[in-house]
Amino acid sequence: MTGPRYTPLVAALPATVPFIGPETQERARGRPFAARLGANENVFGPSPRAIEAMAQAAREVWMYGDPENHDLRHALAAHHGVGADNVVVGEGIDGLLGYLVRMLIAPGDAVATSEGAYPTFNFHVAGFGGVLHKVPYKGDHEDPDALITRAAETGAKLIYLANPDNPMGSWHDAATIARMIKAVPEGALLVLDEAYVDLAPAGTAPAITPEDPRVIRMRTFSKGYGMAGARVGYAIGSAPLIEGFNKIRNHFGMSRIAQAGALAALADQAWLAEVQTRVAEARDRIAAIVRANGLAPLPSATNFVTIDCGGDGAFARRVLAELIARDIFVRMPFVAPHDRCIRVSAGRAEDLAAFEAALPAALDAARRSAG
Amino acid sequence: MTGPRYTPLVAALPATVPFIGPETQERARGRPFAARLGANENVFGPSPRAIEAMAQAAREVWMYGDPENHDLRHALAAHHGVGADNVVVGEGIDGLLGYLVRMLIAPGDAVATSEGAYPTFNFHVAGFGGVLHKVPYKGDHEDPDALITRAAETGAKLIYLANPDNPMGSWHDAATIARMIKAVPEGALLVLDEAYVDLAPAGTAPAITPEDPRVIRMRTFSKGYGMAGARVGYAIGSAPLIEGFNKIRNHFGMSRIAQAGALAALADQAWLAEVQTRVAEARDRIAAIVRANGLAPLPSATNFVTIDCGGDGAFARRVLAELIARDIFVRMPFVAPHDRCIRVSAGRAEDLAAFEAALPAALDAARRSAG
Incomplete structure (x- = not known):
């Protein structure tokens, strides 16, 4: 055998x-x-209201969660001033990164990131056979210009940047990121990982332009909202890109408890x-x-x-x-x-x-x- | 753009x-x-103890869940009399099916299943470019012999059978399934989906032989244990196959709340x-x-x-x-x-x-x- x-x-x-x-x-x-x-x-x-919502949802856990994550997606859309079709909810940013890489990266495809940036993104890229092209940080900051240049040189389909950055804690202002988005090469997509942005100074996140096909924003309830153990991430992007997740995602993958908790947490600003x-x-x-x-x-x-x-x-x-x-x-x-x-x-x-x-x-x- | x-x-x-x-x-x-x-x-x-465990875990949800699912895997191993390295826990059977298909199926690879069997398995096979070869049910039962024959003819890498079956509710006895496992063609793997087996008559599940490389058993807390909304599935298989999931799975994908709930549910037989x-x-x-x-x-x-x-x-x-x-x-x-x-x-x-x-x-x- x-x-x-x-x-x-x-x-x-x-x-x-x-x-x-x-x-x-x-x-x-x-x-x-x-x-x-x-x-x-x-x-x-998390908010005590989120804890209570999760305890309540535990009593209803015999039911599958809504596979469309409807209520949470709509609440997030209203919160960010985008359409519900610009929002996908998934099993943490890690889960969404996996789906995104799967959608875009076939063996041999180029991806640009920074030397020392988020290893879970690299894990997914390697897992789908992508080729990582890494640029150094500039001091303690990820280097948007170097990432764009390397992406253009290699024909990268994905560019990863975290703002604020992990593991250095550094950040770029919104204008710098907005310039980077404008410079994304034709046919590339910037993965803007904003896991920590809820804890950053005002002016760190550029305005969200949901229909811009050059960028997808990744957010999470794990950091500012204090729900790492619940696994709730979301992404904001153009409607066709967001719809693409429905081709491959684990539709019933979101816990009913997590959906209820995130909804309550979002409401308690x-x-x-x-x-x-x-x-x-x-x-x-x-x-x-x-x-x-x-x-x-x-x-x-x-x-x-x-x-x-x-x-x-x-x-x-x-x-x-x-x-x-x-x-x-x-x-x-x-x-x-x-x-x-x-x-x-x-x-x-x-x-x-x-x-x-x-x-x-x-x-x-x-x-x-x-x- | x-x-x-x-x-x-x-x-x-x-x-x-x-x-x-x-x-x-x-x-x-x-x-x-x-x-x-x-x-x-x-x-x-679920067990009231599981509900209480989930409510308690909601208060500790600021912590990520253990990415090794250590306590739950060990409890499941003890429950089934297998090694902890024979058990992988994932985001429902749906999530585990996705990982398994990704591990084995590249574009063009053959897969055998029954016409009208679980569509989410087919969704994953299509999602990784596999070619589905379907055999008819025999009456209202999935047909183990036909599946084995078709798998041998097509060189299928995966064979799917649910016992008990969904959507027909029918089942085979343990001896029939044990014979099917013995007949799995060289290089193929039987996915034995036992989501409903906790509700089946005694004698439906064959003995678990964890080191048999021809079969992987899929189980869940969604049915008998009443926790569909928590997303906890697990698979039992040979240690090398189970270790393979660690190459690709969303390591931090399991909710801390779900892990705690499943552990308590398992303890309340x-x-x-x-x-x-x-x-x-x-x-x-x-x-x-x-x-x-x-x-x-x-x-x-x-x-x-x-x-x-x-x-x-x-x-x-x-x-x-x-x-x-x-x-x-x-x-x-x-x-x-x-x-x-x-x-x-x-x-x-x-x-x-x-x-x-x-x-x-x-x-x-x-x-x-x-x-």
């Missing part, structure tokens, strides 16, 4: 996961983390404003803690602060390991020169107190093991 | 949905259904037994109602009863339309000769009372419009 015959593409892929979850690390360590500050989760959580305030306070607190330890916090338009540890990648990896050994779950950028940094999510006072308590000894241990 | 360039495969696909949701019909009708008996949902719902009793009673009630109206209920190993309306497809479609017009949500098989039937899900007493009240007039109207 030879067993199943995989496609050549899938046979050649590694079994991989873009991110190791904190639970996996906890199982390996044999004990839980004291502070969960590595996955840019929003510890302030006062809670989002409160979260924005708490996240800003947490960013300031993280910056103060790391400055007090002689490190440099990078400016952030997200719910995390990327911290320059002042050495090379090897040193930052030691700092990360020492923090994890002290029960602080944090992550760091994967590639140089950004791997001089670690990345700490906005936490509650008690989370950041645990980080503050652990950092001096972690730094000391990292420095001693260097010598 | 030409907009994005789709792959040739996706460009050629229709925008389609395998099933229209009842919410879509309600919006079109302008009023809700009185009884929701069309989607084979389990109106008796007493509730499942109670549901089995209620479903059996409802099947008997449906059979009595339809017999009293001169129609023939088919034997069922599921939570629905397929009803022979005693005429042709056109007549059954009229009966269906007249029931829907009377606020009873039901569905029917798509293809002849099964489209002589309609399909009614096991409901509560009040749901079936509404069906009972509507059926005589629906039949009368269907007969009158024939003349």
